[in-house]
Amino acid sequence: MEKIGVLMTTPMSTFLEHELSTRFTLFKLWTQSCKSEFLQQNSSYIKAVVGDTTCGADSELIESLPNLEIVASYSVGLDKIDLDTCRDKGVRVTNTPDVLTDDVADLAIGMILAVLRRVCVGDEFVKSGEWKSCELGLSSKFSGKSVGIIGLGRIGSAIAKRADAFGCPISYHSRSQKSDANYKYYSNIVDLASNCQILIVACALTEETCHIVNRKVIDALGPNGILINIGRGAHIDESELVSALLEGRLAGAGLDVYEDEPEVPEQLFGLENVVLLPHVGSDTEETSKAMADLVIGNLDAHFNKKPLLSPVT
Structure with a gap:
């Protein structure tokens, strides 16, 4: 050539x-x-x-x-x-x-487990020597928790398949209902967030999906909810997410993407209920x-x- x-x-x-x-x-x-x-x-x-x-x-x-x-x-x-x-x-x-579908879906599940089972906290607990003098404390299980997925495309569907294997009830929000999906569909994202314990962002970034996860959605997910983002940073209103985590209005988050990469809000660095990765969803x-x-x-x-x-x- x-x-x-x-x-x-x-x-x-x-x-x-x-x-x-x-x-x-x-x-x-x-x-x-x-x-x-x-x-x-x-x-x-x-x-x-x-x-x-x-x-x-x-x-x-x-x-x-x-x-x-x-x-x-x-x-x-x-x-x-x-x-x-x-x-x-x-x-x-x-x-x-x-x-890259499988890698991103695998990572989404890994981040859920890392947040709920406090994997990163436990790792530091052992490496710092704290285990010799005290107990780590309890974590939360993943199996059986209700999972809501924003965007049921290739990656969203792969995540749903994996979460289903953990016995999790699956629901989703997208522009339209998928005729070939056997999961519960919510046309309103606030309703989706209100009816799940783990909310995963897996849609494409468009003008319509920019800040699709705002304060209203975060508050609907609630103080026992977990938010996972393997889509794009701009899907989430980052300032509202930070506020919710600092104020205890959200139980935890797993983030692989951010609004202004590689800049990440420093308020998140000291939070044990947050797992942060440097946009490595497909990096295998x-x-x-x-x-x-x-x-x-x-x-x-x-x-x-x-x-x-x-x-x-």
Whole structure:
């Protein structure tokens, strides 16, 4: 294949970076001290952009690349890509669905267990030597607790399947009821929160779902409720979440995503009922390689005029 210019917006995967550099002329946007000057000098060579959940392709970047043909997202999420501008410009968009579903669903269950069974607290309790002088105290079980899921797509369904194995009653909220789902459907998210003990955010980030979990939803979940977010940070009104945890209006939370990553509210750092992870939902060796292979496969398919493996637009 002729060496085509590909712009990688941010560090993602060393394997992906290596594979891109062997197939294409790779430009690394994050290494440029003056991005506007760099784009001005190299924009005509760049026909593809590879981004992720931290830095995708906004309208400004798309408009600055006159020969751009495709944006390949190294993630399932599309919230960092201006899809309207891509459609207007005839730029194709792909992502990496399915390959990360199991990893994210596994992590959601792991975070529930970590919060309820106080796994991180117990780990520190042993390592600090406190176990020699006192008892840790009781935790709370997961099995049998009612689980509410916001978004019953690929990942939400995989979470539901896992929670069902723990004997948990499952309910969900989404834009519409799923005809193939045997779980209780709530058209109102407040009603969902009122009727579950664990609320999991697993929907896509859109204008409608930004801050879908607000004070009203948090208060409906209540002082015995647990909130888990493996979606996007902006799904939750972070200031309201912090207040609820500090005031005891929520029993606990497990967060893998935040509104202003990598910034995390420092008020959460000292809370034993909160488990914090650095956006690693799909960060396993197996999935990282599979996602990279899919990105490469989509680019190869596009430039060889073959059907895309995972087309969005």
